[in-house]
Each structure stands twice: as C-alpha cells, then as structure tokens.
Amino acid sequence: MIKRNKRVTLKDIAAEAGVSMMTVSNVLNGRGSVSAKTSRRVMEIARRMNYRPNQVARSLRVEETRTLGVVVSDSSQLVLSKVIRAIESEAAQAGYSVIVANTDQSPQREKAAIELLLNKRIDGLLLAAPLNTDDSQMRTLVHFGIPLVFLMRTSRTVPVNSVANDNEQGGYEIVRHLIQTGRNPICFLSLPRESQSGQSRIAGYRRAFQEAGLNWRDDALHYCQPEIASGYDAMSRLLEDGACAGAVCCGCDLIAVGAIRAIQERGLAVPDNLAVTGYDDIDMAEYLCVPLTTMRQPKDEMGREGVRLLLEQIRDPEHEPRQVILPSTLVVRGSA
Numbered sequence: 001m002i003k004r005n006k007r008v009t010l011k012d013i014a015a016e017a018g019v020s021m022m023t024v025s026n027v028l029n030g031r032g033s034v035s036a037k038t039s040r041r042v043m044e045i046a047r048r049m050n051y052r053p054n055q056v057a058r059s060l061r062v063e064e065t066r067t068l069g070v071v072v073s074d075s076s077q078l079v080l081s082k083v084i085r086a087i088e089s090e091a092a093q094a095g096y097s098v099i100v101a102n103t104d105q106s107p108q109r110e111k112a113a114i115e116l117l118l119n120k121r122i123d124g125l126l127l128a129a130p131l132n133t134d135d136s137q138m139r140t141l142v143h144f145g146i147p148l149v150f151l152m153r154t155s156r157t158v159p160v161n162s163v164a165n166d167n168e169q170g171g172y173e174i175v176r177h178l179i180q181t182g183r184n185p186i187c188f189l190s191l192p193r194e195s196q197s198g199q200s201r202i203a204g205y206r207r208a209f210q211e212a213g214l215n216w217r218d219d220a221l222h223y224c225q226p227e228i229a230s231g232y233d234a235m236s237r238l239l240e241d242g243a244c245a246g247a248v249c250c251g252c253d254l255i256a257v258g259a260i261r262a263i264q265e266r267g268l269a270v271p272d273n274l275a276v277t278g279y280d281d282i283d284m285a286e287y288l289c290v291p292l293t294t295m296r297q298p299k300d301e302m303g304r305e306g307v308r309l310l311l312e313q314i315r316d317p318e319h320e321p322r323q324v325i326l327p328s329t330l331v332v333r334g335s336a
Contacts, residue, residue, distance in 0.1 A: 007145045008051045016045045050144050052118055068310065069117035070100045071110060072128040077226065078282040079252075079299055083128055083151060086303025094311055096123070107131045118146060124310040126151055129197075147313035151306045153196055154323055161309045163302050163324045167197045170295040170328035171204025174277050175249060177293070177330060179212045183247035183275050187220045189234050189259060191251035198223075198251050201279065205249065224255050231258025239266050244273060247336060253278035253285050253294055260290060260335065275336035279328075291333035298326045 027042040101113035124147035138158040150162040191198030224230040250256035256278035281296035
C-alpha cells in the first residue's frame, strides 16, 4: 500500500541514512564539513524519498499555509473555467486561498507547474483534467505526500481521491437518444485518442450500438482536439467524403460548434439533414443559431466536491481515498 499524506522531513532522511538531522541539513544546504561519501548517500536518499524543502516554513515557521494549488490543462476552456470558479468559491468558504497554474495543454508545463506549487508549500493540490495520467505519474504524485485530488480523471490502480463525470454513461445516453430518434448513420467526432474522458465516452457509444443491435464501425470514429476549429475541419472532411445525412455525435460542445458551422456552409440544415450533439453544456450551447443537444456535466459540483475531498484529506491524513462519479444530464434542444 502506498503511504499517503506524510511529508518527508529531515528526520526521515536522517533515520534512513543513519546520520543526524544536523548532518542532513548541512548536506542539503551546502554547509559544514561532511564527507563526500555521506553527502552522496544523503542526497540519493533525499531524491528517492521525494524530499522537498519547506520554503514557507523556513521564513514563517508554520506548517499550514491555508493555500490550495490547482493545476489546470487549459483555463480558457469554458468547462474548466466553471470548475475553477467553483473551486475558488468552495475554498474561500473554508478559509483557503487558491493558486491556479495553467499548462496550456502541455505535459511538460504540467510537470513544471506541479513542481512550482509543491515548492510553495501548498496544503493540498487539485489537478483539473491533467494530461499526465499514467500509473507511474500518479504514483509519483502520491509519493510526494501532499493531499491530492484529481478532477475529471480517475485511476483504477492507484489509490487517489478523484471526482469525475460518468463519461461512459453519458456517451451511452446521448447515442441512445440519437438511435431512438431514428438518426442513421451516426459518425463520431471524438476527443483526442489519448483522452481518458473520450475513451470512456466511446465505450458508452459502443454499448448503445450493441444494445440496439447495430454494427459498430471503427471508420465512423474521428479524433479531434476540443476546439471549434478542429470540429470544423473534421466535419468539412466528412462532408467532402459524402456525409450528408444521419447524425454527428461530438466529443464536446466546442467540436459541435465547429461541425455545425461546416454543415451550414455547405448549404445543409441542422437537424433536417444532419443532427448534431455535443457534450458539456457550455454557456453558449443554448444560444447557438441551432440550440445544441448535449450532455450537461456537473461542473460546479465537480469543483466543490473536489475541494471537500481535499480538505478531508488535509484534516485527516489517514483518510482513505475516494472516487466520486457524478452523473451527466441529457439536454435535448433543436440540433438533435
């Protein structure tokens, strides 16, 4: 079992190395006269134990900063901006301030942002739609000993707090809606191949097909970035290949906005020629020229529940990690 929530101290390193805390302090701060052999041993143990100096405690001599760190993959995304606002609101009610680091969809910047926040001695960390979600990265984060919550992502193998939407069920429900309304064929403009949420939604799409006795076709699945331009480009290619009837199930609302634009530019109508669905229910969804049928993610609840889980872990370091799965709601509008 991975040990959680225990920050590595000079005492821990000293016990592992078999030397005094003063020796460890001298090595880590480049002071005193310590043999090269001992210095190398102490430094190796400190790296292996993921030791981080308590920069705030050095100056303030306190163990609590009442600050939470939030690393977000792209704060400009309308879904994530709602989650961040909910985090800030819930944290403020509990007397905590929030530092937000935006990674602009870069895995390298995500790792750097985590490093930066950990060095600021935050009391807990929330990762909103993180890009680095493999087991190795998750285990490394857990080993840091910082109270941690994943938002919009989960792990089946690493014990870590998480709050996510039930993406598989959401994908199932929206495709079932298209099938029940007689839309055929259905093509898919999915989130990127590496997206955990996108893969879960695809599992739901396939389940709806299987339940309806329909044959799933892998060539009906196309991967897009969660951007309007990406949806527009992908839909334009489909139209060039002859897609002019049925439905387009999009992995997010932004992809759907681009798809609708491409369809209308071809002189086709939504939903008369092609029905279009999204996922998320961003603010603009109901105000489009054709209001968008979509799955509403519980964005506010995800942010608030994430903070609650994090505070539980801060107050009780031995608190067992929990995975909270929240349902989405099908919102039927004019596009499908």
